[in-house]
Amino acid sequence: MSDSRTGSAVLRNKRDATRYRILVEVAERQPAVSQREIADAVGVTAQAVSEHLSDLVDEGAVSRGGRGRYEVTKEGVDWLTGQTDALREYVDHVSTDVLGDVAVETALATAEVTAGQRVTLSMRGGVLRATPTDGGAGDGGATAAAVTDAAADEDVGVTDFEGLIDYDLGTVTAVVFPPVAEGGSRALDPQRVRALAADHPVVAVAGTEALAAARAADVTPDVRFGTVAAVEEATTKGLDVLLLTVAADLSAHTDRLRETGVAYEVVDATTTDR
Numbered sequence: 001m002s003d004s005r006t007g008s009a010v011l012r013n014k015r016d017a018t019r020y021r022i023l024v025e026v027a028e029r030q031p032a033v034s035q036r037e038i039a040d041a042v043g044v045t046a047q048a049v050s051e052h053l054s055d056l057v058d059e060g061a062v063s064r065g066g067r068g069r070y071e072v073t074k075e076g077v078d079w080l081t082g083q084t085d086a087l088r089e090y091v092d093h094v095s096t097d098v099l100g101d102v103a104v105e106t107a108l109a110t111a112e113v114t115a116g117q118r119v120t121l122s123m124r125g126g127v128l129r130a131t132p133t134d135g136g137a138g139d140g141g142a143t144a145a146a147v148t149d150a151a152a153d154e155d156v157g158v159t160d161f162e163g164l165i166d167y168d169l170g171t172v173t174a175v176v177f178p179p180v181a182e183g184g185s186r187a188l189d190p191q192r193v194r195a196l197a198a199d200h201p202v203v204a205v206a207g208t209e210a211l212a213a214a215r216a217a218d219v220t221p222d223v224r225f226g227t228v229a230a231v232e233e234a235t236t237k238g239l240d241v242l243l244l245t246v247a248a249d250l251s252a253h254t255d256r257l258r259e260t261g262v263a264y265e266v267v268d269a270t271t272t273d274r
Helices: 014-029 035-042 046-058 074-101 190-198 208-216 227-236 247-260
Strands: 062-064 070-072 105-109 118-124 127-132 142-146 155-163 172-177 202-206 241-246 264-267
Touching (some): 014 035, 014 046, 035 046, 105 118, 118 155, 172 190, 172 208, 190 208, 190 241, 208 241, 227 241, 227 247, 241 247, 247 264
Parallel strands (some): 105 127, 172 264, 202 241
Antiparallel strands (some): 105 155, 118 127, 118 142, 142 155
16 A cells, blocks of 8 residues: 555556546446446546456456446455555545645634535634624625534634635733832832723733732733733734833834834833822
């Protein structure tokens, strides 16, 4: 048997591909076999079917009875099984390792979705959502085809995209304060931080001083690590972010935001701003 990554001989050899299809047709019709019907099903001439059947009989893959009566032998079944297994492995490889990485995104189903069904795509709460549709563009202006079944609130794979998802990028409000040697979190007004956090669905803290500032304001941060990438991802999915950071770390965030076209502002929340 050939390697599943290259497929079986059926995919690489025209003669074997024809023999495979003829054997399948014989197995489906046996014992009374019409060579004309097989020729029509396979897409070759009746003469070609006759010649292949003669070879298959000589090789022991098919047994011939009376006129027009053929049956696939155990040897023929074994060959069919081997080729079918190789084809199945190859198809699994293509589906999982090749197509699985090509233009398939994950969305959250808002209702029951069946593989092959068209869905409307929308971005809500930072999550791509898929809603069953009749094939129109839908409110979000974008549709796709589901590649998996899913119940409501389950993840569903989507591909074959049409249109654009209509949503606004989030924005970033950066609260900047000095490092610990110059006051750290104690330089911030906890009430001001708390009020700002209430207006932002995502709170990110960059560094230990920022974590201390959030705790002093009785705010639980959503992001503590990898804040540069996390803030960018959240905003590109439509979420507004409150970022607490010492001044030295601000440029790393703003440089990334400028690259992605995300708007941001720096606000003063020090105790002198009460």
